[in-house]
Amino acid sequence: MVDLSAIRKNHAYLAEYAAKAECAAVIKADAYGVGMREVASCLADTVQTFFVAHPEEGRQLRSYCPEKRIFVLHGFLPHQPDFMVKYGLIPVLNSLGQVRQWRDFCQKAGREHPAALQFDTGMSRFGISWEDMRDEAVKELKPVLVMSHLACADQPEDRANEEQLACFLKMSAAFPGVPRSLAASSGIFLGEAYHFEMVRPGIALYGLAPQEGEKERLISAIGLEAQILQIRQIREGTRIGYGLTYKAEGAMRVATVGIGYADGVFRSFSRGGALWKGKECLPVLGRISMDSLSVDVTGTELEEGDWVTVIGQEQSFAEIARQAGTIGYEVLTALGGRFERFYREVG
Structure with a gap:
């Protein structure tokens, strides 16, 4: 379940926090797996102003948002300038090659x-260097925005934050x-010095608090449930799952739940992970499989067909x-395509 009202409230809070800057929205990777069409509409x-990663994402977003500004973070490939204009x-130009190609394309047009x-400014990922600034193509460029990203x-x-800020100013x-x-989700909370004329929240729109003190302010917009497919009673000493890594210390009720690592619940979640039913904690038992996992439902009234909470x-x-x-980014973007997504106005 996706709480669209929570997304709006999170954006409003971020916009207020960076009140002197335009508060754009980064909705790359299908809005972090949440759904580009629905998030853009809400x-x-x-x-x-929206940001996506690839030109094809921009084309999709344009069909939903005919009047909005859409920046493409990866710029374009050599054969794509016409596509960008169409x-x-x-494009966000990230190299001298892209700057020169865009200049030549514009001159020809x-x-x-x-x-x-x-x-x-120090991340050694996207962007031109200080040395590149001397290139004539860069000097001739009339960008509508200059930007960088904090590592x-x-x-x-x-201290890298202050160093990158100083480099960006220069x-x-x-x-x-x-x-x-300069500021994406986490950077917004570094303070006004990092806001400039635009901030670019992404993951924070869905309630991930990039810094500990913001947990109370941002609202989780994501809920996920999975169904119990089978419940069995096992004896003391019975082993569970691939590798038989879990051994029952006593008689137990064990539920097999229809969700696994193909759906974004990583195998590493086996170590201390749990699902929930209301206030009842259901510890994961043994290894997580591709399509299922096992949880302890001893002492509960859960039955086959019941739904349990993964995220809530x-x-x-x-x-x-x-x-x-x-990290939360990986969990959210890894949630698989087999889920049925419900969009609600909860708040």
Whole structure:
């Protein structure tokens, strides 16, 4: 279940937190697996600018949002400038090669088409370097936005944040008057110095608190349930699952639940993970399989066909991530296509 009202409330809170900046929305990877069409529609009244990763994502989003600004974070491939213009997509130029190709394309077309320019301020991923700034194609560029990305924004005490901020200020000074964007979800909470003219929340829209102090402010927008397929009574000493890694210490009721690692519940969640039924904790037993997992339902009244909670009030996707030794981003985007998604106005 996806709570669309929670997504709107989270965006409103982030927009208020960064009140002097435009609050865009990053809805790449099918809105982090939640559903691009539905998330874009629920934010359409308040968001003017969206970000996606690939041109094809931008084309899909354009069909839902004919009037919005859409930036493509990966820019374009050599054969795609026409594609970008056809669908009104704004490439984020990440290399000298892209800058030169876009310049040549615009010159051949006889007009300037909008583009953003990304700086590499220390992450060594996307963006042009300080040395690249001397290139004539960069000097001639008239970007509609300059941007960069923070490597350690979820660690406020890390000095890399201040170092990247200083580098961004230096590089963006070469484009006076051009709007700037540095902060994504975690970066927003580093404070006003990181907000500039635009912030770009993504995962925070769905309730993942990038910093501990924001847990109370952001609302989880995701709920996930799975069905009990089988319940059996086992004896002391009985082993469970692949590798027979779990051995019952006494007589138990064990439920087989129809969800597994093909659905985004990682095998590592076997170590200390649990599902829930109301306030009843149902520990995972043994290894998680591709399509199923086992939980302890001893002492409960659960029966075959009942639904149990994977993600909900008792356990957010961020908490599942911690138990599985990963990050909330990976859990959310890994939720498989076999789930039926329900969109509701809960709040």
